[in-house]
Amino acid sequence: MSWRLGVVGYPIEHSISPAIHQAALDRLGIDGRYERWSVAPGALAAWAAGLRAPDLLGANVTIPHKEALLPLLDALDPSARQVGAVNTVLKQDGRLVGANTDAAGFALALGDAGYAPASGEAVMLGAGGAARAVGHALLAAGVRRLAIFNRDAARGQALASALRQQAPQRGGQGARADDRSRPLIEAFALDAPDLDARLARCELLVNTTSVGMRPGERLLRPDQVPGGALVVDIIYRPAETPLLADARARGARTQNGLPMLVYQAAIAFERWTGRKPPLDVMFAAARQALA
Ligand code: NAP
Numbered sequence: 688m689s690w691r692l693g694v695v696g697y698p699i700e701h702s703i704s705p706a707i708h709q710a711a712l713d714r715l716g717i718d719g720r721y722e723r724w725s726v727a728p729g730a731l732a733a734w735a736a737g738l739r740a741p742d743l744l745g746a747n748v749t750i751p752h753k754e755a756l757l758p759l760l761d762a763l764d765p766s767a768r769q770v771g772a773v774n775t776v777l778k779q780d781g782r783l784v785g786a787n788t789d790a791a792g793f794a795l796a797l798g799d800a801g802y803a804p805a806s807g808e809a810v811m812l813g814a815g816g817a818a819r820a821v822g823h824a825l826l827a828a829g830v831r832r833l834a835i836f837n838r839d840a841a842r843g844q845a846l847a848s849a850l851r852q853q854a855p856q857r858g859g860q861g862a863r864a865d866d867r868s869r870p871l872i873e874a875f876a877l878d879a880p881d882l883d884a885r886l887a888r889c890e891l892l893v894n895t896t897s898v899g900m901r902p903g904e905r906l907l908r909p910d911q912v913p914g915g916a917l918v919v920d921i922i923y924r925p926a927e928t929p930l931l932a933d934a935r936a937r938g939a940r941t942q943n944g945l946p947m948l949v950y951q952a953a954i955a956f957e958r959w960t961g962r963k964p965p966l967d968v969m970f971a972a973a974r975q976a977l978a
Pocket residue numbers: 750789812813814815816817818837838839840842895896897898900906921922923944945947948949951
């Protein structure tokens with residue numbers, strides 16, 4: 688059988704997932720076609736029913752459907768339950784199972800950047816869908832203090848409290864709510880006075896907002912960017928956002944969103960096909976699609 692896969696979103700024209708996955712399918716000689724599906728929010732339920740077609744191997748899900756799809760599926764993988772969003776649909780015994788590979792993809796990207804928590808203090812800009820996955824991965828990586836700064840302070844607080852519920856219970860059985868071994872997760876408005884002090888002492892800064900996709904767009908003044916930290920911007924287009932350019936100029940180590948994008952794709956690919964993903968081919972296809 689010739690398999691069908693694809694990515695659903697709205698809009699979806701700019702997605703480079705088709706290039707990444709088709710290159711991997713072709714390299715491994717898997718008879719499959721990875722498509723791009725433009726589906727408006729009102730049409731999502733009808734589209735989800737079509738996922739049950741026998742030649743449909745799986746799907747990726749992007750903005751604005753990552754949360755809306757949850758109730759339309761038969762079950763959720765632990766990865767999707769933890770993050771509260773689905774970016775991958777698996778078929779298991781005829782059932783549609785939602786999974787999330789963004790958090791694991793971000794964790795692999797952090798590993799590539801050589802990040803190993805020392806003081807364990809991190810600052811995350813943003814509290815949207817991607818921030819949920821990134822926050823989860825940061826805590827799993829061993830971050831001890833996470834400060835979330837978001838324009839909409841209430842949204843930041845809501846994410847902080849969701850992450851507190853999921854934070855690793857290092858104290859084990861009998862640990863108290865005030866257990867000092869648990870990570871400290873705080874949320875602030877983007878214009879809160881705490882921002883400068885947190886930035887000055889953090890070892891990791893991650894931008895999960897969409898600010899930086901357009902030329903000259905930045906949330907931080909260049910002098911606020913911590914020169915001694917690892918600075919990650921999960922935006923992959925452009926390859927170097929103003930934040931990353933400022934970070935590089937100040938001597939910081941930097942990483943853009945391409946590794947996270949490719950790793951989340953590779954994890955989904957392996958779950959659909961059961962085959963080891965050809966990472967070099969996927970990275971090359973992503974870079975070519977963005978060139
Ligand atoms: P989202 O759910 O819409 O969240 C957007 C975030 O950006 C929110 O925190 C929002 O703050 C903030 N924001 C937007 N405009 C702002 C502005 N003018 N000033 C301050 N804050 C602003 O989007 P998302 O799904 O999280 O995606 C965010 C970015 O991550 C996008 O650029 C996307 O391409 C990228 N991404 C990359 C990967 C990857 O694999 N590399 C994966 C997923 C997403 P408010 O809450 O205050 O509105």
